[in-house]
Amino acid sequence: MGATSKHTKRSWSRRDFLKSAAAGTVGVAALGALGGCAPQQASSAGSAAESGSGEAGTYDVMQELSTFNRGQNPDAKAPTTPEEYIALKGDGVLSAGGGCEQLNIEPADFMLNKPAWLGDAPEIADIADIEECDVLVIGAGNAGTVAALRCQESGAKVFLAEMQTYDEYDEYACDMACYNSKLFLDKGTPEIDTTEVFNEYMRLSRGHAHQKLVRDYAMRSGEMLDWMVERIPTEYVEKYAKTSNYKGNDNFSGECCGQKSWPAMTQWRDEESNINMWPFVIRSVHAAFEEAGGTIKWGYQGVVLVKEGDAVTGAVFRDVDGAYHQINAKATIVAAGDFGGNPDMRLDLSDQMRNLAWSYGNDRTDATMVGGMGRDGSGIRMCMWAGGTMEGGPRAGQAAGINGVPGFAFGGAWPCFGNDGKRFMNETMVKHGSNGYLDMLPEGWLLVNVTDANWEEYLSHQGYGHETMDRSSDYMVAEVRENMANYKTGKDGFDVRAFARFGKEYSTVYAADTLDELADIVGYTGEAKENFLAEVERYNELCAKGHDDDWGCDPQNLFPIKDAPFFASFGTTGGNPSGGLCQHAAICTDGRYQVLTGAKEPIAGLYAAGNTCGQRYGIQYATPTAGNSCGSALTSGYCAAECVIEDLA
Numbered sequence: 001m002g003a004t005s006k007h008t009k010r011s012w013s014r015r016d017f018l019k020s021a022a023a024g025t026v027g028v029a030a031l032g033a034l035g036g037c038a039p040q041q042a043s044s045a046g047s048a049a050e051s052g053s054g055e056a057g058t059y060d061v062m063q064e065l066s067t068f069n070r071g072q073n074p075d076a077k078a079p080t081t082p083e084e085y086i087a088l089k090g091d092g093v094l095s096a097g098g099g100c101e102q103l104n105i106e107p108a109d110f111m112l113n114k115p116a117w118l119g120d121a122p123e124i125a126d127i128a129d130i131e132e133c134d135v136l137v138i139g140a141g142n143a144g145t146v147a148a149l150r151c152q153e154s155g156a157k158v159f160l161a162e163m164q165t166y167d168e169y170d171e172y173a174c175d176m177a178c179y180n181s182k183l184f185l186d187k188g189t190p191e192i193d194t195t196e197v198f199n200e201y202m203r204l205s206r207g208h209a210h211q212k213l214v215r216d217y218a219m220r221s222g223e224m225l226d227w228m229v230e231r232i233p234t235e236y237v238e239k240y241a242k243t244s245n246y247k248g249n250d251n252f253s254g255e256c257c258g259q260k261s262w263p264a265m266t267q268w269r270d271e272e273s274n275i276n277m278w279p280f281v282i283r284s285v286h287a288a289f290e291e292a293g294g295t296i297k298w299g300y301q302g303v304v305l306v307k308e309g310d311a312v313t314g315a316v317f318r319d320v321d322g323a324y325h326q327i328n329a330k331a332t333i334v335a336a337g338d339f340g341g342n343p344d345m346r347l348d349l350s351d352q353m354r355n356l357a358w359s360y361g362n363d364r365t366d367a368t369m370v371g372g373m374g375r376d377g378s379g380i381r382m383c384m385w386a387g388g389t390m391e392g393g394p395r396a397g398q399a400a401g402i403n404g405v406p407g408f409a410f411g412g413a414w415p416c417f418g419n420d421g422k423r424f425m426n427e428t429m430v431k432h433g434s435n436g437y438l439d440m441l442p443e444g445w446l447l448v449n450v451t452d453a454n455w456e457e458y459l460s461h462q463g464y465g466h467e468t469m470d471r472s473s474d475y476m477v478a479e480v481r482e483n484m485a486n487y488k489t490g491k492d493g494f495d496v497r498a499f500a501r502f503g504k505e506y507s508t509v510y511a512a513d514t515l516d517e518l519a520d521i522v523g524y525t526g527e528a529k530e531n532f533l534a535e536v537e538r539y540n541e542l543c544a545k546g547h548d549d550d551w552g553c554d555p556q557n558l559f560p561i562k563d564a565p566f567f568a569s570f571g572t573t574g575g576n577p578s579g580g581l582c583q584h585a586a587i588c589t590d591g592r593y594q595v596l597t598g599a600k601e602p603i604a605g606l607y608a609a610g611n612t613c614g615q616r617y618g619i620q621y622a623t624p625t626a627g628n629s630c631g632s633a634l635t636s637g638y639c640a641a642e643c644v645i646e647d648l649a
Helices: 014-020 082-089 142-153 194-204 211-229 234-240 278-291 343-349 351-359 378-385 427-432 455-459 474-485 515-522 526-545 628-648
Strands: 127-138 158-162 241-243 265-268 295-298 301-308 311-318 324-334 446-451 494-497 506-512 566-572 594-596 602-608
Touching: 127 142, 127 311, 127 628, 142 158, 142 211, 142 278, 142 324, 142 628, 158 278, 158 324, 194 211, 211 628, 234 241, 234 278, 265 278, 278 295, 301 324, 301 378, 324 378, 324 628, 343 351, 378 602, 446 515, 455 474, 474 494, 474 506, 506 515, 515 526, 515 566, 602 628
Parallel strands: 127 158, 127 324, 158 295, 311 602, 324 602
Antiparallel strands: 241 265, 301 311, 311 324, 446 566, 494 506, 506 566, 594 602
């Protein structure tokens, strides 16, 4: 257990209770045999508490195992008929049980009361100056910028504080999913039923996400994007806004392996360099905010919120020179991002990444074993010091996993073969669902994707979403076609354009004139090679049948591997868990983006948006459309501003 703290007092344990009740008229062992009675959990002797050591973690593990239903009732008799079992159960109350003695570890040792990363709110005495405004927005990223501009245009006096300096400002937003925007509808994309989008998000979150926040995103993101586009120079929109407009997507299905998806993703790219231009474009939204009369405080790192009674009335900031400044406001919106860049917060809060590292044989207390990027979590800490509460676990990262989903650089859920040359999974289910299965594979496991000359026909029948054709623009698709047409066979492979988020990236693809030669290139020998060739033959039979009897692959993805040339992309499992670009677990709000206390009461004057606002994804990052993280963040800022405007009216 590892804890070493001493305990000066001993809590009243279950064993103490049992000892004091020993003289009762009904023995403990008999209680479990009485139909309908809840069981008492008996423990063996020899605990740390009983031995008087007083030190957590010094108990005998074997002696602390549960003894429930392990010989306490010598008169017990197993039922032999349904009637006997029914009579035994009485009123039907479950009598199964278990458990062992508590260890009497102080709550603080479990980091339940005050996590180390939280600590105490700083007390700042030396305030250089105090300014006043109606609305204070902390964080000039996607959510904060939209919220600030919308509040300013309503007539409020707004300050927007950003920790980065003006010259250094950058962000990693790229894909942006918004439903029913004119940007899409004007290009012929059919209108989407946003109630279906809402229901799919809630299904993917297993009902854990906040329904009001998800509904706002599904039903108002298009409205938000249209509003924002009007404030971006037309030349930028025309030149950089790339929508999901792959010309072969007429065959794309809106559903793949039971998961629905929709074409609603925008990327802001320069075609010549493929550089993501959104960090530049959003500067034009900053300019629109200032032109509307708003004030941006560059280089202002949020330190602590200011409170009067139970209400938040502003915040204290530290500038790049170390001076402290206070800004008072009638309403404060915290949009300071996530905690992905804070190793301590990742270790404590990223349940899935931490436990995945541990299950993979790594030290889960080692920050290097739990990768991530993003912001420093300062906005979350500020909200918690003001009385806010963090959403409960499991708190999955955006891309929490060790082993990536297999696929070619240009996407797709291709037939996948393992170490032994055999298929080992439903490829479309893993591609469009979760990485969890792959994360449990041994390190060094070979993953081989295979297709043939008809690779593009295969791609044109996949669902929308990450790593399928729809998430990239025509100019990228054209280069993929060119690269694949100019393939070269052999073990050196050839470069194929990747559907990369940033810049021009290429991946190695291998080609062969026969499947036998392809197996050699991959490295299959002996039995593994025989298995591979037999599996491809079997897969082709299933394709002809139109039903994957082996793994249940979606029929729309069953395309045979039969026409030369044959292509392969392969790699091995391994690495450390990754949280992706950001963490989505954050502060609880009331559906109007107002921060909630642990008692789930709204804190007057305090709102959260973007990745500081939790409950947007529930137990896992849901991706029915690539770019929903940015789209959701932008929409939350848009809607949070609306709530603030209403409350200040």
